[in-house]
Amino acid sequence: MITLQDLNDAAPGDFVASLASIYEHSPWVAEEVATTRPFASLAALHAAMEQSVRAASTARQLALINAHPDLAGKLARAAGLTDFSAAEQSGIGLDRLNDSEFARFHSLNDSYRARFGFPFIICVRRHTRASVLRQFERRLHHDAAQEQATALNEITRIAALRLDQAVQAPDRLAVHGRLSTHVLDTHGGRPAPGISVTLFEVEPDGTLFTRAQRITNADGRTDSPLISGQPLPIGTYELRFSIGVHYAGLADLPDPPFLDEIPLRFSIAEPEGHYHVPLLMTPWSYATYRGS
């Protein structure tokens, strides 16, 4: 990481070198803003770089779009990606698709490129694999102008995440969401500590992929959110609470108890949102809601 102060003070060449990959294989964006330093904040630096891209000629914008790798394409299994791109694509498991999934992505990618003449660009850190597929299918029906605009928007989102990761500054770009929970025992009138909570991502075929695991603390919360410090990938999730042990000592409970593993299933649509999904429970009832 480099500090914003150091970026402001750096020789122009060093400045450009530091930010060359914020926009994929396109150091010219950093070059254009190098002369407008100093930047008072990370937000100002991001805004300047975005402005430079938006003001560029269509040809240059298309070149920027074309500088991006095919999503999960041949390149993704070989060389040629920036480190940023490689990390982003592996984060949602695009580097470990099975053969049929790889084929499907490849086919969608080919259709997209055939139709629009440039690769499908999406800020993958804001999506699950299921959501990437859904976006792929939708965007194939758009026209070229729409997709060019969408690609630039996604590139801007990617740039914001890369900047936030690369530069230390007093301000942060608003690129992170948070998913938290809370377990309240309304049978006993108090928070429920010691409850094991697992967060699963629900894959397109219905299988569950473990994303996080926590134990509730004395206040019925988890010491850290289930997801934070990153965008919340758009997709469907299941939170599963093992509550059987909490009520195991009660008299008069049936065997097996009415409730034991409680699943809460919900979808996230706002990657930068705050999702609080609590569980209110007794041995005989439970409730959840999107809280705040």
Added chain:
Amino acid sequence: MITLQDLNDAAPGDFVASLASIYEHSPWVAEEVATTRPFASLAALHAAMEQSVRAASTARQLALINAHPDLAGKLARAAGLTDFSAAEQSGIGLDRLNDSEFARFHSLNDSYRARFGFPFIICVRRHTRASVLRQFERRLHHDAAQEQATALNEITRIAALRLDQAVQAPDRLAVHGRLSTHVLDTHGGRPAPGISVTLFEVEPDGTLFTRAQRITNADGRTDSPLISGQPLPIGTYELRFSIGVHYAGLADLPDPPFLDEIPLRFSIAEPEGHYHVPLLMTPWSYATYRGS
């Protein structure tokens, strides 16, 4: 089916023939009660037969126990079962175990028989496969007297179900449970019609096996209960409600919506109980409880 009246009026031989299999391969039970006719109710007939078994010598009781087939044993895949036994065991899928499950049942069965000298008897219509396995493992730790008593209790339960199925009478033995649901839309303040509801049995390995499917009617209920007219098999279930379509027309819903498929997971411990498991929902919250 034969009526209670006809049983009361039948020649003794016909009476015994009709009830010969209520207790497995043991027509002597029917013989003993033939002389105490007429029976005012099915409950009186059942009580008399049970009394006859309870009053029999230990040797005769052991013979009755030994007249039962091994659960899912060699006999279950071949000949020698009464029709009743065959139907009961296939009902919970004991006739289609895979090889490893079959091996596990077989091994438990052998251990049980080696320890107690008679087959493991359980009223399978009151259990899921998971619950049968749990009972098997628990009962292996009992002593012989306990297991002899348990076997007779289970045989009495089996007999009650067979009687209820074979004899038409004004009264029914209370051997049936009921599982029902209800979908209330507390966003709109009215029942939710047209909701697809699926009942799954949760198998020991966590996979879901479809048990029933219903669509809610204008009152948010299903035209018939999810399970009725039989005992509720002890086990763990998941009710899944497809609510996405119900709210699809609303403005201001995110994409994907916060809630779409709602799973409710609970266990049944009382096969003769009434379980009402409703869903109260909005696009942003849901709740359930054991109702009545």
Added chain:
Amino acid sequence: MITLQDLNDAAPGDFVASLASIYEHSPWVAEEVATTRPFASLAALHAAMEQSVRAASTARQLALINAHPDLAGKLARAAGLTDFSAAEQSGIGLDRLNDSEFARFHSLNDSYRARFGFPFIICVRRHTRASVLRQFERRLHHDAAQEQATALNEITRIAALRLDQAVQAPDRLAVHGRLSTHVLDTHGGRPAPGISVTLFEVEPDGTLFTRAQRITNADGRTDSPLISGQPLPIGTYELRFSIGVHYAGLADLPDPPFLDEIPLRFSIAEPEGHYHVPLLMTPWSYATYRGS
């Protein structure tokens, strides 16, 4: 009560005499439909009488409107009301207004009569006193044509309630609503019997007027609905549940307990609707909703 059959068979004069007061002081309505007998149902009789009123000349309609007493006016404290009118007005307490309320009603009545030239007519059995006042104030802003139409609609509603009360027939006019409740103990997973439930009407000044009192039965319901066999008066209500005694035996409850008297406050807007207002409770939580 007279049967529909007897009405169909009666001499014309007796028919008219039986139904002379269904429309206030206006036997001509019955006269006009006497010749169209027989009526296959109470609904058919009601429809015929309404049709006769709707087809009458404006002068005759105005005479019908003017045949009604001033609401809570001087007549209400003296002679000249039909028995029907007297019973209807006493039902919501218009016969026991205090002096200031009487003055307010009188003043609204005078304003209304001054503006429209006929008395304010409302089917009082569908309203609480608070709701009558609100209607009074709203309808004073209407024009004459609107109010003439509203008056005829209200007269038709009054006639339906009177017919339903006076004539025995296989069918009933849909003039009744129902208010019911249910108490579920989600701490114990079962209905809560023996809970005292009181229904209050919330008066315009916030004071509570007792309308009904019930004790929940073994199923957590009341043996009879809180209101039934009549329209539900439009207005605001409070249901109060004394739950303290239900949990009194529990260990670990604080003194005083967190919950003891639980008030549920709601309004009824559909006099012919079915309102189910259940209570789900633990010693530490409660919930309600409009059910079905």
Added chain:
Amino acid sequence: MITLQDLNDAAPGDFVASLASIYEHSPWVAEEVATTRPFASLAALHAAMEQSVRAASTARQLALINAHPDLAGKLARAAGLTDFSAAEQSGIGLDRLNDSEFARFHSLNDSYRARFGFPFIICVRRHTRASVLRQFERRLHHDAAQEQATALNEITRIAALRLDQAVQAPDRLAVHGRLSTHVLDTHGGRPAPGISVTLFEVEPDGTLFTRAQRITNADGRTDSPLISGQPLPIGTYELRFSIGVHYAGLADLPDPPFLDEIPLRFSIAEPEGHYHVPLLMTPWSYATYRGS
């Protein structure tokens, strides 16, 4: 207020003068601990003073008990109270009892003094008037030893509150509770801002006495708790939420709406506890629970 540092540094006479009224009319408690200075914390000072009282002779303890005013007695309307006592007793309205309440307190007080020979002492800031009366009636059935112990415990609680109020220190004695709320709109899936919330104390005769009023902020919470910075008086409360305005713009709502003013009624039993009493609501349902 004086700082703990200043108390540690003060001349003995000044130290005693500063703390003379922490124990009612009993400067000897401060005198005894003056020599054990310095105190590292407020808790240590409080513990030392309590220890001094507990170690005193029975005669001295009785003198301390007798130094307290009669609760709401003649003294309370006249002179002779420490400033602390006067403020404490007026806080719960003991200075504005009506004649019959005053008579009841007086009579209980006389019975108590006749039975035990000393005044009834209670830390009134931890109670509502209803709760003081209930304690009065219970404690009249105790024996003298119990009441002497109870009186000393109450005096210690009073001293803690006075110390916490009088001395500035890095630590606080745990003498405060907190009552907060939160309004979540589960119809819209977000917090409900702009909701007027009123907290009433429910008086012994059922009337409501306004204790606090707040408006919910953008997060559905109130900017400050409903009660904080003091013990929560033991008693029964009603929170009333005016939600009608929040849903006023919705289509398809009945007139009047099903829900408008929502009352939540509950009791507080732990003056030093944290009570979070949220409201989850739609136009057709609501729920509450003791949260954390």
